[in-house]
Amino acid sequence: MTKEFDFKHIGKDFSAGLVVFLVALPLCLGISLASDAPLFSGIIAGIIGGIVVGLISGSKLGVSGPAAGLAVIVANAIAGFPSYEVFLASVVLGGALQLVLGLVGAGKIAFYFPSSVIKGMLAAIGLTIILKQIPHAFGIDRDPEGEFQFLQPDGENTFSELLNLQYFTEGALIIGVVCMLVLILWDRKWVKQNPILSLIPGPLLAVVLGVVINMFYPENLRLAGTHLVQIPISGSFAGFVDLFRYPDFSSITSFAVIKTGFLIAIIASLETLLCVEATDRLDPRKNITPTNRELIAQGAGNMLSGLIGGIPVTQVIVRSSANIQAGGRTKLAAVIHGFLLLFCVVLIPDLLNMIPLSALAAVLIIVGYKLAKPETFKRMWAEGQDQFIPFIATIIAVLFTDLLVGILIGLLIGIGYVLYTNFRSAINLHDEGNHVIVDFKKDVFFYNRAELMKIFSKLEEGDELTLDGRNVDFMDHDIFLAIEDFVKDSKKKNIKVNVLDITRKKIKFGKTDETIKLDH
Known part of the structure; x- marks a missing residue:
């Protein structure tokens, strides 16, 4: 445990944990909203993903929390069960199944995905983040933050929403543009080499600046309501405890609960293993995550999340990549992000509810750009058709479906291309x-x-x-x-x-x- 928590990097880990917290907070709320679950359930999942999974996991830079890839399954399950508490029983069951998968060595499946598909997944996630956050940067916040699938419940899709940018909110757009310019400036070499400026995390500065600008806006530009972060406020310790929900195990043997638990275990495990592979590739120090241990950590996290009212968790590439970009060094950053979620929800929810979503959108757009840089496309093209075709196919499939379906389509095309190449040669x-x-x-x-x-x-x-x-x-x-x-x-x-x-x-x-x- 000593090597996993190397406290000589605590400054970098705290800074990275703060950045991940700022990225994770709206996602926790948005994904719970997209899942038709209580808003507080997403916060619970984020806290469990940071603290519990972070402590058990062997991943130094991976960050776990509620994932958009499970939103449809969760929403359908909640709608089909007689109560939310019955759904929680299936989350606990799914976590138990993940524990078993980790113990029998199922984590090896991650090594069978070709690098072209993993790189395509990363680039697709980056493009998806950018496309999904552009409306928020313009102040169009009627859709949940975590709605990452192409087709959406309101009848819109990823691209049709961009046609609504004409209905932008002036105050949000100004904050979004200013925050993005700050983030671009903060990525310059002269800032990184400055002994004072380099200590200030760019995303933190952007968010604080967004809050300050909104505070001094004239009345006609000031943002409120759905344009700001909205965290449930308990008002007292008793009210905070009342936010928790507990599973109803009386239906644990029903086919519907077992089926949902099985789906949660399989899909959450696949998403986690894919994100582990992608995170290890992004890691500048090339650490290798023990995948079986990761499944055990995710299983323990999902069991606890279900026991206290949270939605399922997986390792999430958006938060993990934000951790890497922010300079995280050990898994202490993920744990710190979990504690920050806990403390802020308990102690300062009013302050967090002052953060404009357009400022957070600016942070996520820059994260997305770093995942889908033009240089990546040029490099994959230079590596030949056998790499570029599965790479670009994965990007298109993820953009037009969702993460898991897109990965499977990319994998099938990759395998097909290998067979075709072998057939020809x-x-x-x-x-x-x-x-x-x-x-x-x-x-x-x-x-x-x-x-x-x-x-x-x-x-x-x-x-x-x-x-x-x-x-x-x-x-x-x-x-x-x-x-x-x-x-x-x-x-x-x-x-x-x-x-x-x-x-x-x-x-x-x-x-x-x-x-x-x-x-x-």
């Missing part, structure tokens, strides 16, 4: 008139059989065929049989066949190193 044909040379490459699979049979069909009497398998590591059994059958028939057609190093050993078939026999 597995057989290299050299036609030298009457002598045809078929050079097999590293791996030859069953779907290459059609191409091979086409080559065989074009051979005429008196031709010579050389089948070169010296570069083959694996040959599918169907390919071996097709060659074997052609060799047997070649004598009848008066076709000379030379077979170089094509054996059953290469197709991992049988115990003998049987070579294709030539009859002539």
Whole structure:
């Protein structure tokens, strides 16, 4: 635990934790709103994700909390259950299942996702953040902050909402622009190298500036109501305790509760593992997160969140990337962000409710830009089609669906492109008139059989065929049989066949190193 909490970096971790807190606060509220859950349930999930998951997790820079990817499932479950307390029972069950997944080693699935898909996911999240926050920067705040899916409950979609920018709020737009300019300025080298200015977190300065500008606005520009952060205010300790809800376990054996718990466990685990992979790639110090331990941490967090009234948690790339961009060094930053959520909700909710959403939108737009820089697209293009096509497909799929569906589509396209590339490159044909040379490459699979049979069909009497398998590591059994059958028939057609190093050993078939026999 000592290495995980290296207190010599406490200054950077506190600064990063403060930034993550500012990013997480509206997301906690917005995602609970998008999930049709009590607003305080999102705050609970954020606190649990920061403190409990942060303490148990082995991730140094990952930050957990309520995730937009689960909003639809949560909303549908709450609407279908007789009470919110029954839904909480399914959250506890989902957390227990995640614990089991971690204990049996299911965290390895994260390593099977190609880097092009992970990079596409990051870029897509960055673009989604920008697109979703632009309306808030213009003061159009009727939709919840955490509504990250493409199609939205109000009939709008990500792009149609941008057409409503003509109905902007002047005061919000001014604050959004000023805060964004401050953040761009604070990213300059001369600011980072200044011994005094570098101590002030740019996002914190932007948010404070947004509050101050709004305080001194004339009446016609001043923001209020839905244009500001809205945290539930308890008024007393008893009122604070009353905000908590507790699960109803009387329906724990019902099919609906078990099904919802299973969905929460699977989707929350997949989102977490994908975010772990992405966070480790963003980490400038390249720490490697123990994925099984992460699932155990998430399971414990979801069980506790469900027990006290919170919605499900996952590791979240928006908060994790904000942590990295803000200079977080250890997992203390995530824990600090959780405590800040707790203290501020208890002690100073009135002050937090003065923060303009347009100021927070400016912070998130800059975070999104850093995830989807133009340099990333140029670099992926330079790496070739096998990297760029899955990368861009993942971006488009995530933008037009949601995070999990988009990732799965990107993965399928990536796999399809690998199969297509292998199909095109597995057989290299050299036609030298009457002598045809078929050079097999590293791996030859069953779907290459059609191409091979086409080559065989074009051979005429008196031709010579050389089948070169010296570069083959694996040959599918169907390919071996097709060659074997052609060799047997070649004598009848008066076709000379030379077979170089094509054996059953290469197709991992049988115990003998049987070579294709030539009859002539």
